[in-house]
Amino acid sequence: MTAHMERPRVYLTESMTETESGVLRTWLRMQKDPTGGAPTTVVITDQSLSDLTRREDDPLLTPVRVVWLPRSPEESNSHRLREALSPRDPLHPGRGAQRRTLRSTPERCRVVQGEPAPLSDLERRLADSGGGSLPEFIRRQAALALERAERGLLGSQYKVSRFVVDEITDTTRFHAGVRELAERLDVSVAEVDKRSREALAELVATQSRRAVALWDRLGRYFSRAYRLDVDTSRFEELRELNRQHSLVFLPSHRSYLDPLVLRPALVGGGLPLNHVMGGLNVSFWPIGPISKRSGTVFIRRKFGDDEVYKWTLREYMRYLLTKRFNLEWYIEGGRSRTGKLRPPRFGLLTYLAKAFQSSVASDVYLVPVSLTYDQLYEVSAMADEAHGAAKQRESLRWLFGYVRAQGRRTGVAHVTIGRPLSLAESLSQEEDSRLAIQKTAFEVCHRINEVTPVTASSLVMLAFLGIEDRALTIPELTFMLTPLVAYISARELPTAGDVDLTNPQVIRQALRTHLDSGVLRCDGEGDDRVFYLGKDQHLVAAFYRNTTIHFLVVRAIAELVLQAAVDGRFADPIVDGWAEAKRIRDLLKFEFFFSDRDTFEREMRTELDLIDPRWELDLGEPQNTQKVLTGAKPYLAHRVLLPFLEAYAVVADHLVDTPVAAKFDEKVFVTECLSLARRRRLRQQIASSESISGELFATALRLARNRGLMTPAEGESAADLTARRLAFAEEINTLVGRVRHIRALAHARLNQLQEHGHLPHEPGYLTEDPDR
Numbered sequence: 001m002t003a004h005m006e007r008p009r010v011y012l013t014e015s016m017t018e019t020e021s022g023v024l025r026t027w028l029r030m031q032k033d034p035t036g037g038a039p040t041t042v043v044i045t046d047q048s049l050s051d052l053t054r055r056e057d058d059p060l061l062t063p064v065r066v067v068w069l070p071r072s073p074e075e076s077n078s079h080r081l082r083e084a085l086s087p088r089d090p091l092h093p094g095r096g097a098q099r100r101t102l103r104s105t106p107e108r109c110r111v112v113q114g115e116p117a118p119l120s121d122l123e124r125r126l127a128d129s130g131g132g133s134l135p136e137f138i139r140r141q142a143a144l145a146l147e148r149a150e151r152g153l154l155g156s157q158y159k160v161s162r163f164v165v166d167e168i169t170d171t172t173r174f175h176a177g178v179r180e181l182a183e184r185l186d187v188s189v190a191e192v193d194k195r196s197r198e199a200l201a202e203l204v205a206t207q208s209r210r211a212v213a214l215w216d217r218l219g220r221y222f223s224r225a226y227r228l229d230v231d232t233s234r235f236e237e238l239r240e241l242n243r244q245h246s247l248v249f250l251p252s253h254r255s256y257l258d259p260l261v262l263r264p265a266l267v268g269g270g271l272p273l274n275h276v277m278g279g280l281n282v283s284f285w286p287i288g289p290i291s292k293r294s295g296t297v298f299i300r301r302k303f304g305d306d307e308v309y310k311w312t313l314r315e316y317m318r319y320l321l322t323k324r325f326n327l328e329w330y331i332e333g334g335r336s337r338t339g340k341l342r343p344p345r346f347g348l349l350t351y352l353a354k355a356f357q358s359s360v361a362s363d364v365y366l367v368p369v370s371l372t373y374d375q376l377y378e379v380s381a382m383a384d385e386a387h388g389a390a391k392q393r394e395s396l397r398w399l400f401g402y403v404r405a406q407g408r409r410t411g412v413a414h415v416t417i418g419r420p421l422s423l424a425e426s427l428s429q430e431e432d433s434r435l436a437i438q439k440t441a442f443e444v445c446h447r448i449n450e451v452t453p454v455t456a457s458s459l460v461m462l463a464f465l466g467i468e469d470r471a472l473t474i475p476e477l478t479f480m481l482t483p484l485v486a487y488i489s490a491r492e493l494p495t496a497g498d499v500d501l502t503n504p505q506v507i508r509q510a511l512r513t514h515l516d517s518g519v520l521r522c523d524g525e526g527d528d529r530v531f532y533l534g535k536d537q538h539l540v541a542a543f544y545r546n547t548t549i550h551f552l553v554v555r556a557i558a559e560l561v562l563q564a565a566v567d568g569r570f571a572d573p574i575v576d577g578w579a580e581a582k583r584i585r586d587l588l589k590f591e592f593f594f595s596d597r598d599t600f601e602r603e604m605r606t607e608l609d610l611i612d613p614r615w616e617l618d619l620g621e622p623q624n625t626q627k628v629l630t631g632a633k634p635y636l637a638h639r640v641l642l643p644f645l646e647a648y649a650v651v652a653d654h655l656v657d658t659p660v661a662a663k664f665d666e667k668v669f670v671t672e673c674l675s676l677a678r679r680r681r682l683r684q685q686i687a688s689s690e691s692i693s694g695e696l697f698a699t700a701l702r703l704a705r706n707r708g709l710m711t712p713a714e715g716e717s718a719a720d721l722t723a724r725r726l727a728f729a730e731e732i733n734t735l736v737g738r739v740r741h742i743r744a745l746a747h748a749r750l751n752q753l754q755e756h757g758h759l760p761h762e763p764g765y766l767t768e769d770p771d772r
Contacts, residue, residue, distance in 0.1 A: 007057070007060040008057055009040070009062055010040045010041070010042055010060070010061050010062070011039055011041045012042055012062065012063040012138075012142050013041055013042070013043050013063075013064055014044055015043060017098060018095070019099055020066040023109055024064065027111040040059075046135060049134075049136075049138050052135075053135060055119065058118050059118070061118070061122070061142070062113055062114065062116040063113065063114040063142035063145050064111060064113045065111070065112055066110070066111055067150055068093055068098065068101060068108055068110075069109075069110065070213075110153060112149045112150055113149060114144075114146045114149045122138055125141075129171050130171040130173070132170040137170075140163040140166060140167070143163065151272075164200075164204045164316075167319065168315060168316065174196075178193050181307065181311055184307075192308055195309075195312075199308065199312040199313070200312055200316065202298070203297055203313065204297070204316065205275055205294075205296055212293075214294070215290055215291060215293075215294035220264070225411075226413040227411070227413070228413055229412050229496065229497045230265045230268065230415045231414075231417060231451075234417040234419075235269035235417070238271060238367065238417065239269070239270055239271065241365050241420060242324075244363075245324070245365050246320070246321045246324050246327065246364050247271070247327075247365050247367050248327045248364060249326065249327070250328075250331040250367065250369065250444050250448070251328070251330060251368075251371050252331075252341055252371050252372075252448050253332045253333075253334060253335045254336055254339075254372065254373060254376060255371075255376055256335075258330070258371050259278075259328070261371060261415060271326065272325075274325075274326045274328035275327050275328065276291075276296045276297065276327075276328045277328065277329035278291075279298070279299060279301050299313070299348075310351075314351050314355050315355075317351055317352055321355055322359050331344045331345065331349070332344060332345065333345035336543075337693075337695045338542065338546050339543035339545065339546030340550060341448060341452075341550065341593065343445075343590065344442060344444065345441075346437055346438060349437050349440065349441055352364070352423070353440075356423055356424075362424070363423060363424040363425075364423040364424070366420065366421040366444055367421075368419070368420075368421070368444050368445075368451070370414070370415070370418065370449075370453070371413070372413075372416075372455060373411065373412070373413050373414070374455060375411045375513055411457070411513055414455070414497065416453060417451070418451040419450070421440070421443060426440040427440065442593065445593050452550065453494040453495050454488055454494065454495050454496065454548045454551065455495070455496040455544075456501060456506045457513065457544050458546075458547045459501065459510070460507060460510045460511055460520075461542070462484065462545045462549075462639055463484070464531075464532075465538070465542060465545055465639055465688065465690070466638045466687070466746070467747070467750070469532070469688070470532070471531060473529070474529070475753070476753060477507075477531070479750070479753050480634070483634040485501045486633075487555075487610070488501060489501070489502065491610075493551050518537070520532070520537075521533070536689065539693065550593065552636050552640045553588070553594075554600070554604060554607055555607045555640075556637040557581055557584050557588075557641075558604055558611065559635065559742055560641070560735065560738050560739065561577050561581050562608075562611075562629040563738040563742060564577075565577060565580075566626050573625075578601065578604075581604055582600075585600060587648075587703070587731070587735070590702045590703050591699055611628060611629075612628045615628050634746075635742050635745060637738075637743075638743035638746060641735075642687055642691075642736070642739045643688065643691045643693075644696060645732060645735050645736045646686045646691040647692075647693055647697060647700060648696070650676055650677045650680065650697065650700075651701060652700070652728050652731075653676075653729050653733075654669070654673055655725045655728070655729070656726055656729050660722060661711070664711055666701060669701070670698065673694075674697070677691060677697075678692055707724075708724075709721070
């Protein structure tokens with residue numbers, strides 16, 4: 001500090017308006033140079049910086065800038081399209097606006113100064129980084145110092161990265177990596193250097209405050225259909241972790257709106273902007289250029305054997321971790337078409353792991369994030385795709401239609417943060433790095449499911465699905481929802497916005513929302529009014545239901561184990577029962593995320609205890625087991641598992657009829673399954689059209705491939721493979737039969753209510769018409 005005070009001080013300034021120059025001159029008159037003279041200012045240009053580097057008195061260089069604080073949210077009408085599309089950066093108003101601001105609200109105009117540094121120190125740091133142009137290095141360091149100073153004034157949401165390409169390429173590490181890669185690929189150093197710089201230009205999010213502000217306004221306009229509900233309970237923990245480590249946010253992917261919903265939630269919690277890793281398919285004009293300049297890193301969808309691109313991507317991620325920037329991408333790789341979490345993709349996580357291991361960062365924390373919506377515009381389109389329709393290509397025309405559709409209020413978007421996961425600790429659990437990355441990904445998905453809340457919207461759909469095409473009255477809905485709500489309360493499951501599902505108004509509001517969107521329809525008036533799923537709305541309804549079923553899968557398996565005990569007369573009820581549960585768990589391993597085997601057994605015991613605390617005593621006798629199953633409230637197996645198992649049965653049965661061949665055409669096979677499933681639906685051989693799903697057929701094929709059922713094993717005959725396919729189909733169809741039996745038990749209860757008007761000891765709470 002003393003040495004700094006003895007050096008002459010030079011203030012580095014940028015070109016500015018007349019108003020800003022006047023503000024800066026006033027500020028400078030209040031500053032004193034340690035040598036006693038007037039403050040020296042240098043406007044940053046190539047010539048002035050070159051002259052500065054030749055000084056021999058080792059001046060203390062201090063960058064300064066005039067900044068204009070943004071208006072408060074109350075002052076700006078950011079929900080209007082005209083405001084959203086305004087090109088003017090609110091932090092850099094025009095000349096006239098500057099004069100008006102200085103007269104009306106002078107406190108919005110400030111002078112900030114970056115951390116000072118002696119010229120000699122900057123020369124040393126440049127040499128340590130690998131050399132380069134000293135004037136250009138001074139320019140970059142001045143800009144970065146001012147960015148850091150502004151963050152303290154404007155907030156962390158304005159943390160931006162500049163000069164990234166230069167900072168990566170002007171290092172000894174980069175040049176050494178280029179030479180090593182050139183030698184390994186047997187191409188020239190110049191060619192590798194050129195391709196790497198081109199890849200960086202394509203990848204790097206060249207953030208600017210103007211684009212950040214514009215994207216924020218556009219985001220608020222695009223997502224105006226939703227009210228944001230953010231669970232803030234973990235934000236203090238995240239802020240504390242972020243002081244020392246990069247955070248990598250890994251949200252579930254439900255909608256194109258996800259990054260626009262997550263961004264204000266995190267910024268509102270005091271966290272900086274993320275670098276969002278996205279696909280080039282949404283980089284079209286004008287959204288692509290704006291989003292790239294506000295933090296989106298566009299990555300090629302496929303880059304195969306392009307080793308230069310792969311290395312460059314790792315180096316860029318390493319740079320971001322070293323500079324402690326936060327990252328974000330969707331661990332599923334794409335939007336969920338079914339509403340439940342898709343299996344994770346390992347690609348970007350692998351690059352992250354390698355970037356982290358080669359960085360100086362002590363750790364990186366993965367942050368699971370659950371995003372759910374009461375209603376979602378694109379669900380209908382995704383349902384059509386599941387039925388075989390072609391996916392609509394993203395384009396400017398598509399964007400206009402999508403944005404226009406958001407003009408209608410459709411409910412609440414819920415953001416919930418899961419338990420952060422230490423990447424260093426997680427990777428250290430396995431010697432095999434590939435296995436460690438896979439386990440890390442599945443743990444993140446498990447933690448997302450852990451905090452994905454039960455919504456009233458999903459609960460209503462849970463009631464309407466599993467009853468085929470039956471319409472329900474208000475008393476029947478009451479009868480079905482009451483034990484569901486009691487079960488959720490007994491499990492202490494998280495609910496969206498911490499709403500009280502025992503409050504009938506919450507359910508009535510969800511009913512009204514589904515009626516408004518057309519997912520549900522109604523007929524009749526007053527007490528005769530009935531509600532039913534709209535035409536072709538089964539997959540849409542399933543999307544909302546599936547956001548919740550991860551909490552219900554183990555309960556559904558418990559019911560199937562009880563039914564198996566009745567059917568199979570277990571020799572050893574405990575041993576055989578656990579074996580049956582684990583067999584079903586293995587069958588569904590590509591559809592749902594399960595806990596480890598010991599935890600799964602504890603979860604099964606919890607579910608059986610909720611059904612009947614005496615289950616362990618009764619499981620050995622089929623008659624007693626039947627009483628346990630008959631007394632279960634509610635029945636969930638048919639609501640949770642039937643559509644998945646019926647879709648699996650379509651695939652298994654069609655595999656039996658498919659000739660054994662050395663090659664298997666999956667696309668043709670799925671198309672044939674869609675046709676087969678439609679015919680079965682018309683003949684009432686499957687319960688609903690939600691089982692007609694290319695997404696479910698693809699997962700069933702993944703299971704079949706895992707079991708070696710697609711093509712003959714080495715030395716296996718076609719007849720042997722066909723026999724194994726038959727056994728697979730029998731296994732699936734046996735489970736389908738058991739689920740249908742449980743569905744019959746549920747329908748019998750509903751029929752009893754219909755016949756008698758009530759059931760003894762069955763209190764309800766949804767006693768009013770939802771429109772009253």
